[in-house]
Amino acid sequence: MEKRTVADIMEKSFVTAAPDTSVFDLIDMMVEHNVAVIPIVRDDGALAGIVTEADLVYKKVKPHMAHYSSLLGENVYYNGMNEYEKGYQKKMACNAKELMTTDVVVASPKATVEQIAGIMVSEHLKLIPVIDNNRLVGLVTRRHILNELYKEYNG
Template identity: 30%
Template sequence: MYTFLNNKKVITVQEDATIEEVAGILTENNISGAPVINKEGNLVGIVTEEDLLHKETNPRTPGFVNILGAFIYINGLERYREDFKKLAANKALEIMTTDVITVDGDTEIEQVAALMVDNDINRVPVVENNSIIGIISRADIVKTLARRF
Protein backbone atom coordinates (compact mmCIF):
# COMPACT_ATOMS: atom_id res chain seq x y z
CA MET A 1 0.00 0.00 0.00
CA TYR A 2 1.26 3.51 -0.80
CA THR A 3 -0.61 5.62 1.77
CA PHE A 4 2.66 7.11 3.00
CA LEU A 5 3.14 8.93 -0.30
CA ASN A 6 -0.47 9.93 -0.84
CA ASN A 7 -0.68 13.73 -0.74
CA LYS A 8 -3.81 14.38 1.29
CA LYS A 9 -3.73 18.16 0.86
CA VAL A 10 -5.34 18.21 -2.55
CA ILE A 11 -5.67 21.51 -4.34
CA THR A 12 -8.88 21.40 -6.34
CA VAL A 13 -10.71 23.66 -8.77
CA GLN A 14 -14.46 24.29 -8.76
CA GLU A 15 -16.17 23.34 -12.02
CA ASP A 16 -17.49 26.89 -12.47
CA ALA A 17 -14.06 28.54 -11.99
CA THR A 18 -13.00 30.77 -14.86
CA ILE A 19 -9.95 29.91 -16.97
CA GLU A 20 -8.14 32.86 -15.35
CA GLU A 21 -8.95 31.51 -11.87
CA VAL A 22 -7.71 28.03 -12.85
CA ALA A 23 -4.46 29.47 -14.22
CA GLY A 24 -4.03 31.46 -11.00
CA ILE A 25 -4.59 28.41 -8.79
CA LEU A 26 -2.07 26.33 -10.74
CA THR A 27 0.49 29.14 -10.72
CA GLU A 28 0.08 30.13 -7.06
CA ASN A 29 0.44 26.53 -5.92
CA ASN A 30 3.23 25.64 -8.35
CA ILE A 31 1.32 22.65 -9.72
CA SER A 32 0.70 21.53 -13.29
CA GLY A 33 -2.84 20.24 -12.82
CA ALA A 34 -5.70 19.90 -10.38
CA PRO A 35 -8.84 17.82 -9.95
CA VAL A 36 -12.11 19.60 -10.75
CA ILE A 37 -14.97 19.17 -8.30
CA ASN A 38 -18.66 20.06 -8.35
CA LYS A 39 -20.60 21.84 -5.60
CA GLU A 40 -21.06 18.54 -3.76
CA GLY A 41 -17.29 18.02 -3.71
CA ASN A 42 -17.37 15.12 -6.15
CA LEU A 43 -14.67 14.62 -8.77
CA VAL A 44 -15.94 15.61 -12.23
CA GLY A 45 -12.68 16.09 -14.14
CA ILE A 46 -9.11 17.23 -14.10
CA VAL A 47 -7.57 20.37 -15.60
CA THR A 48 -3.91 20.66 -16.55
CA GLU A 49 -1.50 23.19 -17.98
CA GLU A 50 -1.81 21.30 -21.25
CA ASP A 51 -5.57 21.95 -21.28
CA LEU A 52 -4.91 25.65 -20.72
CA LEU A 53 -2.40 25.76 -23.57
CA HIS A 54 -5.26 25.00 -25.96
CA LYS A 55 -6.54 28.53 -25.31
CA GLU A 56 -3.45 29.87 -27.05
CA THR A 57 -3.17 27.44 -29.98
CA ASN A 58 -5.10 26.47 -33.06
CA PRO A 59 -6.91 23.12 -33.06
CA ARG A 60 -4.80 20.28 -34.47
CA THR A 61 -6.05 19.52 -37.97
CA PRO A 62 -7.37 15.99 -38.42
CA GLY A 63 -5.88 13.74 -41.09
CA PHE A 64 -8.01 13.41 -44.18
CA VAL A 65 -8.04 12.16 -47.76
CA ASN A 66 -9.58 14.14 -50.61
CA ILE A 67 -11.38 11.83 -53.01
CA LEU A 68 -13.21 13.50 -55.89
CA GLY A 69 -13.63 16.69 -53.86
CA ALA A 70 -14.96 14.95 -50.76
CA PHE A 71 -12.96 15.02 -47.53
CA ILE A 72 -12.78 11.68 -45.77
CA TYR A 73 -11.33 12.00 -42.30
CA ILE A 74 -9.00 9.14 -41.44
CA ASN A 75 -7.90 10.14 -37.94
CA GLY A 76 -7.86 12.96 -35.41
CA LEU A 77 -11.41 14.25 -35.91
CA GLU A 78 -12.36 13.70 -32.26
CA ARG A 79 -9.10 15.33 -31.12
CA TYR A 80 -9.89 18.32 -33.39
CA ARG A 81 -13.36 18.64 -31.84
CA GLU A 82 -11.87 18.50 -28.31
CA ASP A 83 -9.21 21.11 -29.23
CA PHE A 84 -11.86 23.41 -30.68
CA LYS A 85 -14.07 23.00 -27.58
CA LYS A 86 -11.14 23.91 -25.33
CA LEU A 87 -10.27 26.91 -27.50
CA ALA A 88 -13.74 28.35 -26.85
CA ALA A 89 -13.81 27.44 -23.13
CA ASN A 90 -14.40 30.01 -20.42
CA LYS A 91 -14.83 27.76 -17.38
CA ALA A 92 -13.04 24.76 -15.91
CA LEU A 93 -16.06 22.60 -16.76
CA GLU A 94 -15.59 23.41 -20.46
CA ILE A 95 -11.84 22.82 -20.68
CA MET A 96 -11.25 19.95 -18.24
CA THR A 97 -10.63 16.33 -19.13
CA THR A 98 -13.61 14.31 -17.97
CA ASP A 99 -12.21 10.81 -18.42
CA VAL A 100 -10.10 10.83 -15.25
CA ILE A 101 -8.04 7.84 -14.25
CA THR A 102 -8.31 7.35 -10.49
CA VAL A 103 -7.20 4.84 -7.88
CA ASP A 104 -8.46 3.87 -4.46
CA GLY A 105 -6.51 3.86 -1.22
CA ASP A 106 -5.49 0.21 -1.58
CA THR A 107 -3.77 0.48 -4.96
CA GLU A 108 -0.12 -0.57 -4.95
CA ILE A 109 2.54 1.97 -5.96
CA GLU A 110 3.63 -0.21 -8.89
CA GLN A 111 0.08 -0.15 -10.27
CA VAL A 112 -0.10 3.64 -9.94
CA ALA A 113 3.25 4.03 -11.71
CA ALA A 114 2.09 1.72 -14.51
CA LEU A 115 -1.13 3.72 -14.94
CA MET A 116 0.88 6.93 -15.25
CA VAL A 117 3.28 5.50 -17.81
CA ASP A 118 0.66 3.63 -19.85
CA ASN A 119 -1.68 6.63 -20.01
CA ASP A 120 0.97 9.39 -20.17
CA ILE A 121 -0.44 11.22 -17.14
CA ASN A 122 1.33 13.10 -14.36
CA ARG A 123 -1.10 12.75 -11.45
CA VAL A 124 -3.72 10.30 -10.24
CA PRO A 125 -6.46 11.31 -7.81
CA VAL A 126 -7.14 8.90 -4.96
CA VAL A 127 -10.91 8.57 -4.76
CA GLU A 128 -13.36 7.00 -2.37
CA ASN A 129 -17.11 7.19 -3.14
CA ASN A 130 -16.36 9.75 -5.90
CA SER A 131 -14.76 12.08 -3.33
CA ILE A 132 -11.07 12.93 -3.50
CA ILE A 133 -9.10 11.73 -0.49
CA GLY A 134 -5.64 12.35 -1.95
CA ILE A 135 -3.54 12.69 -5.08
CA ILE A 136 -0.36 11.02 -6.27
CA SER A 137 2.05 12.75 -8.63
CA ARG A 138 4.98 11.36 -10.55
CA ALA A 139 7.24 13.23 -8.14
CA ASP A 140 5.62 11.39 -5.21
CA ILE A 141 6.45 8.05 -6.81
CA VAL A 142 10.02 9.08 -7.58
CA LYS A 143 10.49 10.22 -3.95
CA THR A 144 9.16 6.89 -2.72
CA LEU A 145 11.47 4.96 -5.05
CA ALA A 146 14.45 7.05 -3.88
CA ARG A 147 13.70 6.08 -0.28
CA ARG A 148 13.79 2.39 -1.25
CA PHE A 149 17.38 2.58 -2.48
Template identity: 30%
Template sequence: MKNLTVSDVMTRGVLTARAGTPVKELARIMVEHRVSALPVLDDDDRLIGVVSEADVILKQGHQIPRRPHWWEPMEQRDAVRRAAGDTAGRLMSTAPVSIATGSSIPQAARLMADHGVKRLPVVDAQDRVVGVVSRHDLLKAFVRSDDDIRADVLGEVFVHLLWDDPTEVDVQVRDGVVEMVGTVDRRSTAEAAERLVRRLDGVVDVVANLGFRVDDRGLARRR
Protein backbone atom coordinates in the same frame (compact mmCIF):
# COMPACT_ATOMS: atom_id res chain seq x y z
CA MET B 1 3.80 -8.18 4.84
CA LYS B 2 2.79 -4.53 4.68
CA ASN B 3 3.87 -2.50 1.69
CA LEU B 4 3.42 1.20 1.18
CA THR B 5 0.17 2.15 -0.51
CA VAL B 6 -0.82 5.25 -2.43
CA SER B 7 -2.35 6.75 0.72
CA ASP B 8 1.02 6.45 2.51
CA VAL B 9 2.90 8.60 0.00
CA MET B 10 0.26 10.89 -1.53
CA THR B 11 0.04 14.63 -0.98
CA ARG B 12 -2.97 15.67 1.06
CA GLY B 13 -4.67 19.05 1.13
CA VAL B 14 -5.23 19.00 -2.61
CA LEU B 15 -5.81 22.11 -4.68
CA THR B 16 -9.00 21.61 -6.68
CA ALA B 17 -11.32 23.45 -9.05
CA ARG B 18 -15.06 23.49 -9.62
CA ALA B 19 -16.80 23.22 -12.96
CA GLY B 20 -17.49 26.96 -12.88
CA THR B 21 -13.93 28.07 -12.02
CA PRO B 22 -12.85 30.65 -14.66
CA VAL B 23 -9.83 30.07 -16.87
CA LYS B 24 -7.99 33.05 -15.38
CA GLU B 25 -8.38 31.59 -11.89
CA LEU B 26 -7.15 28.19 -13.07
CA ALA B 27 -4.02 29.78 -14.53
CA ARG B 28 -3.42 31.79 -11.36
CA ILE B 29 -3.64 28.74 -9.10
CA MET B 30 -1.33 26.69 -11.30
CA VAL B 31 1.27 29.43 -11.52
CA GLU B 32 1.21 30.43 -7.85
CA HIS B 33 1.29 26.86 -6.52
CA ARG B 34 3.43 25.36 -9.29
CA VAL B 35 1.05 22.53 -10.13
CA SER B 36 0.44 21.18 -13.61
CA ALA B 37 -3.14 19.98 -13.17
CA LEU B 38 -6.19 20.39 -10.94
CA PRO B 39 -8.91 17.83 -10.16
CA VAL B 40 -12.36 19.23 -10.92
CA LEU B 41 -15.07 18.39 -8.38
CA ASP B 42 -18.86 18.55 -8.44
CA ASP B 43 -21.04 19.97 -5.64
CA ASP B 44 -20.66 16.71 -3.67
CA ASP B 45 -16.85 16.88 -3.92
CA ARG B 46 -16.75 13.95 -6.34
CA LEU B 47 -14.21 13.82 -9.14
CA ILE B 48 -15.72 14.74 -12.52
CA GLY B 49 -12.63 15.72 -14.50
CA VAL B 50 -9.08 17.05 -14.57
CA VAL B 51 -7.95 20.33 -16.07
CA SER B 52 -4.27 20.61 -16.90
CA GLU B 53 -1.91 23.39 -17.90
CA ALA B 54 -2.06 21.90 -21.41
CA ASP B 55 -5.83 22.50 -21.41
CA VAL B 56 -5.35 26.13 -20.42
CA ILE B 57 -2.65 26.59 -23.05
CA LEU B 58 -5.04 25.01 -25.56
CA LYS B 59 -7.39 27.90 -24.86
CA GLN B 60 -4.61 30.38 -25.57
CA GLY B 61 -3.84 28.68 -28.86
CA HIS B 62 -7.42 28.97 -30.14
CA GLN B 63 -8.10 32.65 -29.61
CA ILE B 64 -10.10 32.91 -32.86
CA PRO B 65 -13.32 30.94 -32.21
CA ARG B 66 -14.45 28.47 -34.85
CA ARG B 67 -16.62 25.41 -35.16
CA PRO B 68 -14.97 21.99 -35.40
CA HIS B 69 -14.97 20.49 -38.89
CA TRP B 70 -16.34 17.01 -39.48
CA TRP B 71 -13.23 15.93 -41.46
CA GLU B 72 -10.86 16.69 -38.61
CA PRO B 73 -9.63 13.87 -36.34
CA MET B 74 -11.81 13.34 -33.28
CA GLU B 75 -9.09 14.56 -30.91
CA GLN B 76 -8.76 17.79 -32.89
CA ARG B 77 -12.53 18.37 -32.91
CA ASP B 78 -12.64 17.78 -29.15
CA ALA B 79 -9.78 20.24 -28.65
CA VAL B 80 -11.63 22.92 -30.63
CA ARG B 81 -14.82 22.40 -28.61
CA ARG B 82 -13.02 22.55 -25.28
CA ALA B 83 -10.97 25.58 -26.29
CA ALA B 84 -14.23 27.49 -26.81
CA GLY B 85 -14.98 27.19 -23.09
CA ASP B 86 -14.03 29.70 -20.43
CA THR B 87 -14.42 27.54 -17.31
CA ALA B 88 -12.87 24.39 -15.89
CA GLY B 89 -16.01 22.42 -16.74
CA ARG B 90 -15.65 23.27 -20.43
CA LEU B 91 -11.87 22.82 -20.62
CA MET B 92 -11.39 19.71 -18.50
CA SER B 93 -10.84 16.13 -19.58
CA THR B 94 -14.05 14.34 -18.60
CA ALA B 95 -12.57 10.85 -18.31
CA PRO B 96 -10.05 11.47 -15.51
CA VAL B 97 -7.59 8.75 -14.57
CA SER B 98 -7.69 8.26 -10.80
CA ILE B 99 -6.56 5.66 -8.29
CA ALA B 100 -8.01 4.30 -5.04
CA THR B 101 -6.41 5.01 -1.67
CA GLY B 102 -5.42 1.40 -0.96
CA SER B 103 -3.72 0.80 -4.30
CA SER B 104 -0.09 -0.27 -4.33
CA ILE B 105 2.87 1.78 -5.51
CA PRO B 106 3.45 -0.53 -8.54
CA GLN B 107 -0.22 -0.16 -9.52
CA ALA B 108 0.11 3.63 -9.47
CA ALA B 109 3.33 3.47 -11.49
CA ARG B 110 1.73 1.25 -14.15
CA LEU B 111 -1.33 3.49 -14.39
CA MET B 112 0.84 6.59 -14.88
CA ALA B 113 2.90 4.83 -17.54
CA ASP B 114 -0.12 3.44 -19.38
CA HIS B 115 -1.85 6.83 -19.57
CA GLY B 116 1.23 9.03 -19.89
CA VAL B 117 0.41 11.18 -16.86
CA LYS B 118 2.67 12.56 -14.13
CA ARG B 119 0.18 12.56 -11.27
CA LEU B 120 -3.07 10.89 -10.27
CA PRO B 121 -5.99 12.09 -8.14
CA VAL B 122 -6.49 9.68 -5.23
CA VAL B 123 -10.14 8.89 -4.44
CA ASP B 124 -11.93 7.17 -1.58
CA ALA B 125 -14.80 4.67 -1.82
CA GLN B 126 -17.25 7.50 -2.55
CA ASP B 127 -15.06 8.80 -5.42
CA ARG B 128 -14.12 11.87 -3.39
CA VAL B 129 -10.63 13.25 -3.90
CA VAL B 130 -8.50 12.83 -0.78
CA GLY B 131 -5.06 13.43 -2.26
CA VAL B 132 -2.80 13.48 -5.28
CA VAL B 133 0.07 11.10 -5.96
CA SER B 134 2.90 12.11 -8.28
CA ARG B 135 5.90 10.37 -9.79
CA HIS B 136 8.03 12.05 -7.15
CA ASP B 137 5.83 10.56 -4.40
CA LEU B 138 6.35 7.06 -5.80
CA LEU B 139 10.09 7.41 -5.31
CA LYS B 140 9.52 7.32 -1.54
CA ALA B 141 9.12 3.54 -1.75
CA PHE B 142 12.79 3.28 -2.73
CA VAL B 143 14.09 5.60 -0.01
CA ARG B 144 14.66 2.85 2.52
CA SER B 145 17.94 1.92 4.12
CA ASP B 146 19.60 -1.40 3.32
CA ASP B 147 19.38 -2.28 7.03
CA ASP B 148 15.60 -1.81 7.03
CA ILE B 149 15.23 -3.99 3.94
CA ARG B 150 17.43 -6.71 5.44
CA ALA B 151 15.35 -6.68 8.64
CA ASP B 152 12.19 -7.20 6.58
CA VAL B 153 13.74 -10.05 4.62
CA LEU B 154 14.65 -11.91 7.80
CA GLY B 155 11.74 -10.96 10.04
CA GLU B 156 8.79 -10.53 7.69
CA VAL B 157 9.61 -12.96 4.89
CA PHE B 158 11.45 -15.84 6.57
CA VAL B 159 9.98 -15.78 10.08
CA HIS B 160 6.41 -14.49 9.73
CA LEU B 161 5.49 -15.60 6.21
CA LEU B 162 7.58 -18.69 5.49
CA TRP B 163 8.06 -19.91 9.08
CA ASP B 164 11.62 -20.86 8.24
CA ASP B 165 14.82 -20.57 10.24
CA PRO B 166 16.58 -17.41 9.02
CA THR B 167 19.86 -18.32 10.74
CA GLU B 168 20.69 -20.71 7.89
CA VAL B 169 20.48 -17.97 5.29
CA ASP B 170 22.98 -15.17 4.89
CA VAL B 171 21.25 -12.00 3.70
CA GLN B 172 23.20 -9.02 2.42
CA VAL B 173 21.69 -5.83 1.00
CA ARG B 174 23.67 -3.29 -0.98
CA ASP B 175 21.95 -0.32 -2.62
CA GLY B 176 18.64 -2.15 -2.55
CA VAL B 177 20.00 -5.34 -4.16
CA VAL B 178 19.28 -8.33 -1.90
CA GLU B 179 21.58 -11.34 -1.98
CA MET B 180 20.48 -14.53 -0.20
CA VAL B 181 22.84 -17.47 0.26
CA GLY B 182 22.07 -20.57 2.28
CA THR B 183 19.83 -23.61 2.63
CA VAL B 184 16.12 -23.93 3.41
CA ASP B 185 14.00 -26.99 4.04
CA ARG B 186 11.93 -27.09 0.84
CA ARG B 187 12.24 -26.08 -2.77
CA SER B 188 8.89 -24.27 -2.58
CA THR B 189 10.26 -22.20 0.30
CA ALA B 190 13.28 -21.12 -1.75
CA GLU B 191 11.08 -20.11 -4.68
CA ALA B 192 8.58 -18.27 -2.46
CA ALA B 193 11.37 -16.42 -0.66
CA GLU B 194 12.60 -14.83 -3.88
CA ARG B 195 9.07 -13.82 -4.95
CA LEU B 196 8.23 -12.29 -1.58
CA VAL B 197 11.51 -10.40 -1.25
CA ARG B 198 10.99 -8.82 -4.67
CA ARG B 199 7.71 -7.36 -3.39
CA LEU B 200 9.33 -5.54 -0.48
CA ASP B 201 9.45 -1.76 -0.71
CA GLY B 202 12.87 -0.51 -1.69
CA VAL B 203 14.12 -3.73 -3.26
CA VAL B 204 15.84 -3.07 -6.59
CA ASP B 205 16.82 -6.66 -7.44
CA VAL B 206 17.25 -10.09 -5.84
CA VAL B 207 20.14 -12.52 -6.21
CA ALA B 208 18.98 -15.82 -4.71
CA ASN B 209 21.42 -18.68 -4.19
CA LEU B 210 19.25 -20.86 -1.97
CA GLY B 211 19.63 -24.59 -1.71
CA PHE B 212 16.93 -26.92 -0.34
CA ARG B 213 16.79 -30.29 1.42
CA VAL B 214 13.50 -31.58 -0.01
CA ASP B 215 12.19 -31.11 -3.56
CA ASP B 216 8.50 -30.89 -2.64
CA ARG B 217 7.51 -29.88 -6.16
CA GLY B 218 7.62 -33.51 -7.22
CA LEU B 219 5.64 -34.54 -4.12
CA ALA B 220 2.89 -32.07 -4.97
CA ARG B 221 2.56 -33.50 -8.50
CA ARG B 222 2.22 -37.08 -7.23
CA ARG B 223 -0.55 -36.02 -4.79
Protein backbone atom coordinates in the same frame (compact mmCIF):
# COMPACT_ATOMS: atom_id res chain seq x y z
CA MET C 1 8.37 -5.51 4.64
CA GLU C 2 4.70 -4.70 4.07
CA LYS C 3 3.81 -3.24 0.69
CA ARG C 4 3.16 0.47 0.85
CA THR C 5 -0.14 1.78 -0.44
CA VAL C 6 -1.28 4.89 -2.25
CA ALA C 7 -2.61 6.19 1.08
CA ASP C 8 0.95 6.07 2.44
CA ILE C 9 2.42 8.31 -0.25
CA MET C 10 -0.42 10.46 -1.65
CA GLU C 11 -0.64 14.21 -1.31
CA LYS C 12 -3.47 14.94 1.12
CA SER C 13 -3.37 18.72 0.82
CA PHE C 14 -4.14 20.02 -2.66
CA VAL C 15 -5.83 22.79 -4.60
CA THR C 16 -9.23 22.10 -6.15
CA ALA C 17 -11.71 24.14 -8.14
CA ALA C 18 -15.42 24.01 -8.91
CA PRO C 19 -16.78 23.32 -12.41
CA ASP C 20 -17.83 26.98 -12.78
CA THR C 21 -14.32 28.34 -11.99
CA SER C 22 -13.22 30.65 -14.79
CA VAL C 23 -10.22 29.87 -16.97
CA PHE C 24 -8.53 33.04 -15.67
CA ASP C 25 -8.97 31.88 -12.06
CA LEU C 26 -7.58 28.45 -12.97
CA ILE C 27 -4.47 30.08 -14.43
CA ASP C 28 -4.08 32.23 -11.30
CA MET C 29 -4.44 29.16 -9.07
CA MET C 30 -1.84 27.16 -11.00
CA VAL C 31 0.69 29.98 -10.90
CA GLU C 32 0.03 30.98 -7.26
CA HIS C 33 0.19 27.41 -5.96
CA ASN C 34 2.84 26.17 -8.42
CA VAL C 35 0.77 23.17 -9.51
CA ALA C 36 0.41 21.52 -12.91
CA VAL C 37 -3.02 19.95 -12.36
CA ILE C 38 -6.17 21.12 -10.63
CA PRO C 39 -8.84 18.55 -9.80
CA ILE C 40 -12.35 19.83 -10.46
CA VAL C 41 -14.78 18.73 -7.76
CA ARG C 42 -18.52 19.00 -7.37
CA ASP C 43 -20.19 20.35 -4.22
CA ASP C 44 -20.41 16.81 -2.79
CA GLY C 45 -16.62 16.32 -3.11
CA ALA C 46 -16.88 13.97 -6.09
CA LEU C 47 -14.30 14.33 -8.84
CA ALA C 48 -15.80 15.87 -11.98
CA GLY C 49 -12.55 16.04 -13.96
CA ILE C 50 -9.10 17.63 -14.06
CA VAL C 51 -7.59 20.68 -15.71
CA THR C 52 -3.91 20.49 -16.60
CA GLU C 53 -1.32 23.05 -17.63
CA ALA C 54 -1.57 21.57 -21.13
CA ASP C 55 -5.32 22.28 -21.22
CA LEU C 56 -4.68 25.93 -20.39
CA VAL C 57 -1.69 26.32 -22.71
CA TYR C 58 -3.85 24.88 -25.50
CA LYS C 59 -5.90 28.09 -25.36
CA LYS C 60 -2.92 29.87 -26.94
CA VAL C 61 -2.72 27.39 -29.84
CA LYS C 62 -4.88 27.14 -32.92
CA PRO C 63 -6.78 23.84 -33.04
CA HIS C 64 -5.09 21.51 -35.53
CA MET C 65 -7.28 20.91 -38.56
CA ALA C 66 -7.80 17.27 -39.36
CA HIS C 67 -5.85 15.80 -42.27
CA TYR C 68 -7.98 14.69 -45.17
CA SER C 69 -7.82 13.40 -48.70
CA SER C 70 -10.18 14.02 -51.52
CA LEU C 71 -11.69 10.78 -52.80
CA LEU C 72 -14.06 11.04 -55.75
CA GLY C 73 -14.81 14.63 -54.84
CA GLU C 74 -15.52 13.90 -51.17
CA ASN C 75 -13.24 14.79 -48.26
CA VAL C 76 -12.22 11.73 -46.28
CA TYR C 77 -10.83 12.66 -42.86
CA TYR C 78 -8.19 10.32 -41.53
CA ASN C 79 -7.12 12.33 -38.50
CA GLY C 80 -10.69 12.65 -37.29
CA MET C 81 -12.88 15.72 -37.10
CA ASN C 82 -13.52 14.70 -33.50
CA GLU C 83 -9.97 15.73 -32.52
CA TYR C 84 -10.39 19.11 -34.23
CA GLU C 85 -13.71 19.63 -32.46
CA LYS C 86 -12.14 18.82 -29.06
CA GLY C 87 -9.34 21.29 -29.75
CA TYR C 88 -11.79 23.98 -30.76
CA GLN C 89 -13.88 23.39 -27.61
CA LYS C 90 -10.78 23.76 -25.42
CA LYS C 91 -9.79 26.94 -27.26
CA MET C 92 -13.23 28.46 -26.65
CA ALA C 93 -13.70 27.21 -23.07
CA CYS C 94 -14.53 29.85 -20.46
CA ASN C 95 -14.67 27.71 -17.32
CA ALA C 96 -13.39 24.48 -15.82
CA LYS C 97 -16.44 22.45 -16.88
CA GLU C 98 -15.87 23.33 -20.54
CA LEU C 99 -12.11 22.79 -20.37
CA MET C 100 -11.62 19.81 -18.05
CA THR C 101 -10.80 16.25 -18.97
CA THR C 102 -13.56 14.01 -17.62
CA ASP C 103 -12.18 10.61 -18.59
CA VAL C 104 -9.74 10.43 -15.67
CA VAL C 105 -7.88 7.37 -14.39
CA VAL C 106 -8.34 7.22 -10.61
CA ALA C 107 -6.96 5.03 -7.84
CA SER C 108 -8.10 3.68 -4.52
CA PRO C 109 -6.07 4.57 -1.42
CA LYS C 110 -5.67 0.81 -0.89
CA ALA C 111 -3.85 0.27 -4.20
CA THR C 112 -0.17 -0.58 -3.85
CA VAL C 113 2.56 1.80 -4.93
CA GLU C 114 3.66 -0.79 -7.51
CA GLN C 115 0.16 -0.93 -9.00
CA ILE C 116 -0.13 2.84 -9.30
CA ALA C 117 3.39 3.14 -10.75
CA GLY C 118 2.52 0.52 -13.36
CA ILE C 119 -0.62 2.41 -14.38
CA MET C 120 1.27 5.69 -14.57
CA VAL C 121 3.90 4.15 -16.84
CA SER C 122 1.48 2.24 -19.09
CA GLU C 123 -0.94 5.16 -19.48
CA HIS C 124 1.76 7.90 -19.58
CA LEU C 125 0.17 9.72 -16.63
CA LYS C 126 1.82 12.37 -14.48
CA LEU C 127 -0.88 12.42 -11.80
CA ILE C 128 -3.64 10.14 -10.57
CA PRO C 129 -6.47 11.35 -8.32
CA VAL C 130 -7.24 9.11 -5.33
CA ILE C 131 -10.91 8.43 -4.67
CA ASP C 132 -12.46 6.93 -1.53
CA ASN C 133 -16.24 6.62 -1.07
CA ASN C 134 -16.73 8.64 -4.27
CA ARG C 135 -14.77 11.59 -2.82
CA LEU C 136 -11.40 12.99 -3.83
CA VAL C 137 -9.04 12.29 -0.93
CA GLY C 138 -5.59 12.67 -2.47
CA LEU C 139 -3.31 12.93 -5.46
CA VAL C 140 -0.37 10.77 -6.50
CA THR C 141 2.25 12.16 -8.86
CA ARG C 142 5.37 10.75 -10.46
CA ARG C 143 7.32 12.68 -7.82
CA HIS C 144 5.59 10.66 -5.06
CA ILE C 145 6.65 7.44 -6.79
CA LEU C 146 10.24 8.71 -7.17
CA ASN C 147 10.34 9.70 -3.49
CA GLU C 148 9.20 6.19 -2.59
CA LEU C 149 11.93 4.65 -4.77
CA TYR C 150 14.48 6.95 -3.16
CA LYS C 151 13.42 5.82 0.32
CA GLU C 152 13.65 2.16 -0.72
CA TYR C 153 17.17 2.51 -2.10
CA ASN C 154 18.50 4.79 0.61
CA GLY C 155 16.46 3.69 3.58
